[in-house]
Amino acid sequence: MADAVTEADAAERLKWLAAEIARHDKLYHDQDAPEITDAEYDALVRENRELEARFPELVRTDSPSKRLGAAPTSGLAKVRHARPMLSLENAFSAEEVEEFVARVKRFLALPPDAFVAFTAEPKIDGLSCSLRYERGQLVLGATRGDGAVGEDVTANVRTISDIPQRMDGAPDVLEVRGEVYMSKADFEALNERQETAGGKIFANPRNAAAGSLRQKDPTITAARPLRFLAHGWGELSEPLAETQYEAMKRIESFRIPVADLLVRCNSAEEMLAHYRAIEKARADLPFDIDGVVYKVDRLDLQERLGFVARAPRWGLAHKFPAEKAETTLEAIDIQVGRTGKLTPVGRLTPVGVGGVIVANVTLHNRDEIERLGLRIGDRVRIQRAGDVIPQVVENLTRDEPRPPYVFPDHCPECGSEAVAEEGEVDVRCTGGLICPAQRFERLRHFVSRGALDIEGLGEKSIAEFMELGWLNSPADIFRLHNHREELLGREGWKEKSVDNLLGAIEAKRQPDGPRFLFGLGIRHVGIVTARDLLKCFGAIEELRRAALSEGGEAELSSVQGVGPVVAEALVDFFHEPHNREALDDLLSEVSPQPFVSDAKQTEWSGKTIVFTGSLETMSRDEAKAQAERLGARAAGSVSGKTDLVVAGPGAGSKLKKAEELGIRVVNEAEWAKIVAEG
DNA sequence: GAGCCTCGAGTTCC
DNA sequence: CTCGAGGCTC
DSSP states (O other): OOSSOOHHHHHHHHHHHHHHHHHHHHHHHTSSOOSSOHHHHHHHHHHHHHHHHHOGGGOOTTOHHHHHHHOTTTOSOEEEOSSOOOOOEEEOSHHHHHHHHHHHHHHTTOOTTOOOOEEEEEEESSEEEEEEEETTEEEEEEEOTTSSEEEBOHHHHTTOTTSOSBOSSOOSEEEEEEEEEOOHHHHHHHHHHHHHHTOOOOSSHHHHHHHHHTOSSHHHHHTSOOEEEEEEEEEESSOOOSBHHHHHHHHHHTTOOBOTTOEEESSHHHHHHHHHHHHHHGGGSSSOEEEEEEEESBHHHHHHHOEETTEETTEEEEEOOOOEEEEEEEEEEEEEOTTOBEEEEEEEEEEEETTEEEEEEEOOSHHHHHHHTOOTTOEEEEEEETTTEEEEEEESOOSSOOOOOOOOSBOTTTOOBEEEOTTOOOEEESOGGGSHHHHHHHHHHHHSTTTTOOTTOOHHHHHHHHHTTSOSSHHHHTTGGGGHHHHHTSTTOOHHHHHHHHHHHHTTSSOBHHHHHHHTTOTTOOHHHHHHHHHHHOSHHHHHHHHHSTTHHHHHHTSTTOOHHHHHHHHHHHHSHHHHHHHHHHHTTOOOBOOOOOSOOOTTTTOEEEEESOOSSSOHHHHHHHHHHTTOEEESSOOTTOOEEEEOTTOOHHHHHHHHHTOEEEOHHHHHHHHHHO
16 A cells, blocks of 8 residues: 555564564463553554555464464454444334434424435345445454444455455545345355255355354355445544435445435335335345335434434334244243243244244243233244344134143242232242342353353353352352362363363453442342442442441432432342342452543533523424533433523523522523534 | 333343 | 333423
């Protein structure tokens, strides 16, 4: 490439990277004392990979990429997306589409008859992929993963002929996002080839595409007929256009395929008409699609609309009705979760639905079984909700006189009484930690990915160690090294796997505070609430002090998102003697990190803003979203805690109160200026 | 008190 | 992904 980096520079840098990455590997794995964050480490690995991609002749024999690729358990390398890869909200009916259009207009403070254009295009059933081009060169291909972190499939996407290695006239940084898929015809042909070769037969084109893209060996991917279709973009060094439609045409001009059926619509009616047209064409399309995607066309409006949680307000996926199938309910089993909840699971005569064979289906709870009038032996109609989780839609044999299914009133695992609390649907085992299933599930939760994330301590190992009496409470995990010799004598545990496991455990002696709190498994405290609690209290000890103090519930309830129910659950947890002992025991083994906020602090972080009177250029929701983007919070009423009041025409009592309290008051124009500066 | 929205908990198949 | 429940707003 014709830029400043010479080959000599690159060779020098690669040498340094190899040594540096090796040093950090050692610090992390052997000495458990990383000097840099995971993100910084990832950046080194990525720089190494990008340099190697540009100077393939300089790849070193001791290259970190070779070692990383060769690591037996690691699979594909992880990459953090520069911009998160979000999903879209789903709709299943014309009403929901109309509501979406109305909601967009409401948010933008436009009248219902206002003119807002949308794009509409088929939603390909493949797997999302992000392609990063820097100065026209393809430097990274990544799968969606969980939206924030995906897998590096650069070497594999380079083998896809739809994807250019280089392009002219593109922005310096361009991340194209789209779907990697396999056409129906190519899928059939591939399966025929696989069959004659005695290889794996794929259930559907989607799985075939996923299996082909996530290969460690790119030569296998190269032999698979993968295709690509762009539907959007991630990071950009400059805007592509002023509208979605033109931006997609621009991407097409870089020789990246874009859907033929991408159109601009001027109303909900036109969107629905296009949906019906695509639905009609569906069977004749060369690839599988599962719906139609709508996006607000004007990009300035997209920006104003922003995001809710994990989906943009400006987009919608209008899904085709789920495929359904009929089968027989052979049995109902009861599973016991970590909270003691008894969940009935239906065992089915295996049946194909939407390209996979379904044999199990969750029945949720006692009420659901009653609502459907389910009995063992019934014929049922099932579907895969959102094309993923199977569910029973209908019972086809309601009239036969067989005895109804009786939901157990005792825990099938420990025999304790199982009851539903007043006003609750769920039936729970009252055995607590007496119940082996609950003990097991709580340990599983403690080490799970969202909590401590101890790799290699899976379901099977936990069960094995519990059986041996080595593992009863979370603290015991950190004492497993005392059983090292005995473990080495057991089947399936060789030196290497034992060291990997004990190493993974040792690496979590200083766990992230919120993950640790989440891992304790307190009712109603998930990862978000755990983070909010520690943001307020800093350390677990402080939280415990608050929960045990006089009027603790009130102090806890002051935390955002914590009300009486969550506060009571916390107070109960810390009052229960067994929990206190288990926590002290655990804290003697590990030191959770105090909370550090990852959000950058700004002038408005944590401030409270009240909007009053009418707003003319935006809706209240938009104003609220703007406040949140600044790191502030929009509240409904003025109090001593209010930091700013934005008053429009017609403001009354709130404005008066703000003036009495001496709170800063601005008008809408001044607010817009604050937002622009932030 | 109703009607959002967010969060927690449970789950399937590959 | 879905469901119910909890919290917050109007």
